[in-house]
Amino acid sequence: MRASEGTLVGGHSYRAFDVESVKTYVIGVKEIAARLGTSRVEQLSAREVGDGNLNLVFVVEGPGGAVVVKQALPYVRLVGDSWPLPLDRAFFEWNALERQAAVQPKRLPQLFRFDPVNALIVMEYLSPHVILRKELIAGRRFKHLAEHLGVFLAETLFRSSDFHLPTARKKADMALFAGNVSMCAITEKLVFTEPYFDAPLNRWTRPQLDGPALALRTDRAAKIGAQEMLYRFTTKSEALLHGDLHTGSVMVTPTDTRVIDPEFAFYGPMGFDIGSLIANLYLAYFAQEGYGDDPDGRIDGGEWLLETAESLWSVFAESFARLWREERSGILYSRAVFEDLGDKTGSTVGLHRFLKTVFDDAVGFAGAKMVRRLVGLAHVEDMEAIADPGKRAGCEARALLMGRELLVNRTTFGDIYGLSCIARSIRRERNLT
Secondary structure: OOOOOOOEEOOEEOOOOOOOHHHHHHHOOHHHHHHHOOOOHHHOEEEEOOOOOOEEEEEEEEOOEEEEEEEEOOEEOOOEEEEEOOOOHHHHHHHHHHHHHHHOHHHOOOEEEEEOOOOEEEEEOOOOOEEHHHHHHOOOOOOOHHHHHHHHHHHHHHOOOOOOOOHHHHHHHHHHHOOOHHHHHHHHHHOOOHHHOOOOOOOOOOOOOHHHHHHHHHOHHHHHHHHHHHHHHHHOOOEEEOOOOOOOOEEEOOOOEEEOOOOOOEEEOHHHHHHHHHHHHHHHHHHHHHOOOOOOOOHHHHHHHHHHHHHHHHHHHHHHHHHHHHHOOOOOOOOOOOHHHOOHHHHHHHHHHHHHHHHHHHHHHHHHHHHHHHHOOOOOHHHHOOOOHHHHHHHHHHHHHHHHHHHHOOOOOOOHHHHHHHHHHHHOOOOOO
8 A cells, every 4th residue: 555645544644753753653563662672652762864855764762672764755855845745655665675675685674564654664773884975985995895786786686577577477566666656757857857957956066067067958969868868767677676776875884785765666777776876986986086185085995986886797797697597587588599499609698788788778877877966956975075165076077077978978888997997087187177
């Protein structure tokens, strides 16, 4: 059942919680109260930790443990109630989490409860995990990150595709997630469309970044590239996507990695999730020289970010190839057409051709994601944390040039290492603003 504002179920209707009312709510749910170790509200503490653009997020702690309560609001939090948004995004997030947990439980928080009336999910409080983006800003590194995320992407994407799922199951899931119209519309608007004209909510570092930002409006190649990626976004229903995978939706420790917040989930092109994550690694890379007084910034940290992007794609491709060999049981590239006739080579050629299309898509989507985070509505803390506007604009200009390069020339790169070469070359550029 999906939630909508004012929904009545069993005599109850939706209401947005605060730090006091959320404690009363969890105490009223027997299994959650047991997890917290108390049935007394005065023994609980709660704090609001949501720093995203859309939702309320609370951590509720008791003598026996803690949980996270994530609640959808009936509007875009970043903008306010002038931008209404359906509450049923919590329904799609829950369903995405359930499906991804079925194939990659180690990379997700444990799920405890979905409340369709109040549009909320109660889940595991990840501790000592921290948000990856904040750790990258602080210059920290995580040696397992690329391996964990590369395998997560391969297994969640492959196992929700026509390479693996029975046709009826895949089509039923596509029909279900096709209802997540409002969240897809946000992506279609903010990522692929508004950065390229005078949209009211666009913003950037003014006036330092005016030149590169305004140039996009007359950049025909970039605009066509963005629309070509929008076409792929809306027409390629390859697999169940997270839909908003970036360094702010990944939580880490030195040995563990978890993925959160798939409320934008839908069936789309595999390259979108991969490109979104790579884009954020590149944004962090170009932000490095904005931290501290060294004009070259944290060169070693930047190199680690490029190496992580390289390893992420390599692990994804290797893991996808393993699944292709071991778990390909869907309607695509049927074994009856290839292996059963002794044609292993034909199957392998098909695999490599498919991975090339995924790579090209990932490159283009990475470019579109970088552009939107620099001149659109919602930016990234990696850049926003640079206090000096001139220094920040310099980092942003180089990142914007990289984004355009990926968007316009996405099919010309031979491999992920070519992207690293481009990034290093652009980072050496000066006076782009």
